[in-house]
Amino acid sequence: xxxxxxxxxxxxxxxxxxxxxxxxxxxxxxxxxxxxxxxxxxxxxxxxxxxxxxxxxxxxxxxxxxxxxxxxxxxxxxxxxxxxxxxxxxxxxxxxxxxxxxxxxxxxxxxxxxxxxxxxxxxxxxxxxxxxxxxxxxxxxxxxxxxxxxxxxxxxxxxxxxxxxxxxxxxxxxxxxxxxxxxxxxxxxxxxxxxxxxxxxxxxxxxxxxxxxxxxxxxxxxxxxxxxxxxxxxxxxxxxxxxxxxxxx
Amino acid sequence: xxxxxxxxxxxxxxxxxxxxxxxxxxxxxxxxxxxxxxxxxxxxxxxxxxxxxxxxxxxxxxxxxxxxxxxxxxxxxxxxxxxxxxxxxxxxxxxxxxxxxxxxxxxxxxxxxxxxxxxxxxxxxxxxxxxxxxxxxxxxxxxxxxxxxxxxxxxxxxxxxxxxxxxxxxxxxxxxxxxxxxxxxxxxxxxxxxxxxxxxxxxxxxxxxxxxxxxxxxxxxxxxxxxxxxxxxxxxxxxxxxxxxxxxxxxxxxxxxxxxxxxxxxxxxxxxxxxxxxxxxxxxxxxxxxxxxxxxxxxxxxxxxxxxxxxxxxxxxxxxxxxxxxxxxxxxxxxxxxxxxxxxxxxxxxxxxxxxxxxxxxxxxxxxxxxxxxxxxxxxxxxxxxxxxxxxxxxxxxxxxxxxxxxxxxxxxxxxxxxxxxxxxxxxxxxxxxxxxxxxxxxxxxxxxxxxx
Numbered sequence: 001x002x003x004x005x006x007x008x009x010x011x012x013x014x015x016x017x018x019x020x021x022x023x024x025x026x027x028x029x030x031x032x033x034x035x036x037x038x039x040x041x042x043x044x045x046x047x048x049x050x051x052x053x054x055x056x057x058x059x060x061x062x063x064x065x066x067x068x069x070x071x072x073x074x075x076x077x078x079x080x081x082x083x084x085x086x087x088x089x090x091x092x093x094x095x096x097x098x099x100x101x102x103x104x105x106x107x108x109x110x111x112x113x114x115x116x117x118x119x120x121x122x123x124x125x126x127x128x129x130x131x132x133x134x135x136x137x138x139x140x141x142x143x144x145x146x147x148x149x150x151x152x153x154x155x156x157x158x159x160x161x162x163x164x165x166x167x168x169x170x171x172x173x174x175x176x177x178x179x180x181x182x183x184x185x186x187x188x189x190x191x192x193x194x195x196x197x198x199x200x201x202x203x204x205x206x207x208x209x210x211x212x213x214x215x216x217x218x219x220x221x222x223x224x225x226x227x228x229x230x231x232x233x234x235x236x237x238x239x240x241x242x243x244x245x246x247x248x249x
Numbered sequence: 250x251x252x253x254x255x256x257x258x259x260x261x262x263x264x265x266x267x268x269x270x271x272x273x274x275x276x277x278x279x280x281x282x283x284x285x286x287x288x289x290x291x292x293x294x295x296x297x298x299x300x301x302x303x304x305x306x307x308x309x310x311x312x313x314x315x316x317x318x319x320x321x322x323x324x325x326x327x328x329x330x331x332x333x334x335x336x337x338x339x340x341x342x343x344x345x346x347x348x349x350x351x352x353x354x355x356x357x358x359x360x361x362x363x364x365x366x367x368x369x370x371x372x373x374x375x376x377x378x379x380x381x382x383x384x385x386x387x388x389x390x391x392x393x394x395x396x397x398x399x400x401x402x403x404x405x406x407x408x409x410x411x412x413x414x415x416x417x418x419x420x421x422x423x424x425x426x427x428x429x430x431x432x433x434x435x436x437x438x439x440x441x442x443x444x445x446x447x448x449x450x451x452x453x454x455x456x457x458x459x460x461x462x463x464x465x466x467x468x469x470x471x472x473x474x475x476x477x478x479x480x481x482x483x484x485x486x487x488x489x490x491x492x493x494x495x496x497x498x499x500x501x502x503x504x505x506x507x508x509x510x511x512x513x514x515x516x517x518x519x520x521x522x523x524x525x526x527x528x529x530x531x532x533x534x535x536x537x538x539x540x541x542x543x544x545x546x547x548x549x550x551x552x553x554x555x556x557x558x559x560x561x562x563x564x565x566x567x568x569x570x571x572x573x574x575x576x577x578x579x580x581x582x583x584x585x586x587x588x589x590x591x592x593x594x595x596x597x598x599x600x601x602x603x604x605x606x607x608x609x610x611x612x613x614x615x616x617x618x619x620x621x622x623x624x625x626x627x628x629x630x631x632x633x634x635x636x637x638x639x640x641x642x643x644x645x646x647x648x649x650x651x652x653x654x655x656x657x658x659x660x661x662x663x664x665x666x667x668x669x670x671x672x673x674x675x676x677x678x679x680x681x682x683x684x685x686x687x688x689x690x691x692x693x694x695x696x697x698x699x700x701x702x
Contacts (some may be wrong), residue, residue: 084345101346
């Protein structure tokens with residue numbers, strides 16, 4: 001199964017030029033919805049590290065939720081997009097840096113009171129945020145280190161979720177579930193034979209599908225990482241950095 | 250670290266296991282890294298890094314944010330307490346904080362500089378400018394009672410009080426003009442009212458030196474508030490502005506005070522921007538019949554499309570308002586009959602064309618265009634010929650043959666004001682309206698009174 005937008009070379013045509021973050025960077029005119037839509041998409045993907053950051057800073061769940069929602073409201077305002085220079089840092093740094101400024105101004109509670117029933121620009125489920133916090137098996141004393149680790153994990157979750165949806169949309173979710181454990185390393189002869197029997201395929205066909213799954217994952221990972229950067233040539237560097245973030249205590 | 254030591258480790262890479270979809274996250278990232286690429290030595294980013302920190306400009310943060318009071322294109326304004334002096338101030342900070350674009354930062358600092366040189370009792374004064382944690386800010390006098398916007402309904406019922414208040418505003422604007430500063434964003438929201446009921450002009454965020462080009466964003470977006478913007482400011486493109494643009498805006502504020510709405514009140518900014526250069530505002534007395542006519546006249550003079558027809562200065566406007574306050578005759582004169590007809594035709598071009606038709610047919614008789622005398626016939630034919638030649642020159646697709654569908658030939662052809670419609674009529678007692686560019690017949694009317702009405 002292949003992503004329909006991925007060329008034979010394994011790369012989506014033009015994806016280096018049209019990453020989400022590069023759209024935000026290029027959107028100098030706040031009336032251009034393209035940059036705004038891209039920023040909204042990025043916020044929807046990566047709200048959790050901010051929420052957890054706000055919680056780790058000592059805010060209760062309601063305050064943390066309101067801080068993040070209020071911040072996104074501000075971030076997504078056309079005035080903000082017109083004034084900000086996103087070239088000063090990657091999206092993850094930009095997001096945390098601007099969120100910290102926002103939190104420092106300490107008026108979020110008043111704003112929360114005023115917000116009332118306003119429509120939310122970004123879908124943020126505080127309950128889901130709390131559930132994720134509860135199952136974290138690691139701790140990081142420094143909230144900013146924790147933010148970067150959660151960022152890395154959120155990125156991977158986003159990639160795997162998209163990959164899963166692609167397979168599900170083709171009615172091949174069961175196949176995806178069976179092949180996924182072997183996506184990162186060779187399954188071994190015996191395992192391939194078992195999979196071939198289970199899926200009604202030849203061993204060679206199973207190996208080919210695993211290979212393609214691996215390639216799809218890799219391409220998707222590169223694309224999602226590039227989406228958060230203004231310079232997509234630095235994807236490798238960012239991946240290595242995020243790997244270090246996972247290891248750091 | 251303790252928690253990590255107790256964690257399970259990945260069988261493949263040995264890293265503490267942090268699963269994503271039942272797979273090791275470390276391995277997942279590794280799968281994306283190209284082993285053949287030599288990466289620069291990675292440095293973990295400074296955990297306290299905030300872009301823009303400059304030790305030389307940092308200072309102890311002397312302000313406690315109390316609440317947000319406004320957000321505009323140039324930043325957010327907070328009510329704050331200045332700790333050292335234990336006073337409440339208005340603190341204006343850029344929205345983008347440390348990530349602000351350089352041109353935006355420059356404009357922000359320019360506003361502070363401009364206002365710092367305007368020492369006037371009806372202009373909000375600036376206290377200080379600084380930077381904290383990468384964020385640039387300046388502080389101003391905090392004005393308690395909100396803006397003129399909130400006072401509009403009350404002032405509409407008291408035009409004298411409204412005029413007394415606006416005289417002070419206009420004098421402040423004139424003061425700025427005398428120092429070469431145009432405000433360019435005068436509107437009720439930028440006129441604050443203090444606890445003593447005194448107005449204070451604020452938000453010189455778009456202020457420019459007189460004669461400089463209109464400031465646009467990088468992509469040419471018009472800056473200002475459309476509902477109060479002068480026509481020359483509403484047109485996109487480089488237009489040198491003068492004090493006249495501010496006079497227009499002051500007139501728009503007066504209009505709002507007297508009628509309860511701005512001169513052009515549309516659903517969205519784009520619609521307003523399109524209306525301002527071409528449409529005429531409704532006469533204020535139509536919206537507020539009890540408004541003294543002199544005030545309407547003063548208002549409309551400010552709102553003239555051509556800058557040269559407005560008051561020559563804010564001071565001149567001020568003087569006329571003071572004459573009214575003193576029960577003296579004002580200098581502004583209301584529009585004459587024909588001037589009003591032309592302005593009306595601009596607002597209602599379709600009706601103007603049909604009205605012209607009615608007038609024409611009334612003159613020559615609804616029953617037909619058969620002329621009684623030879624002189625009239627000859628004069629009409631000459632006029633017809635000239636009109637036809639002009640029509641053919643301007644309407645290449647509308648051939649003479651088509652117009653000859655009036656059985657013989659048209660007695661008259663006339664274009665509407667912007668040339669988008671051609672009206673022809675003749676003794677077949679029919680009037681026809683054409684699209685001169687496509688030659689399409691748009692409307693056909695018979696000569697009966699019923700059809701015309």
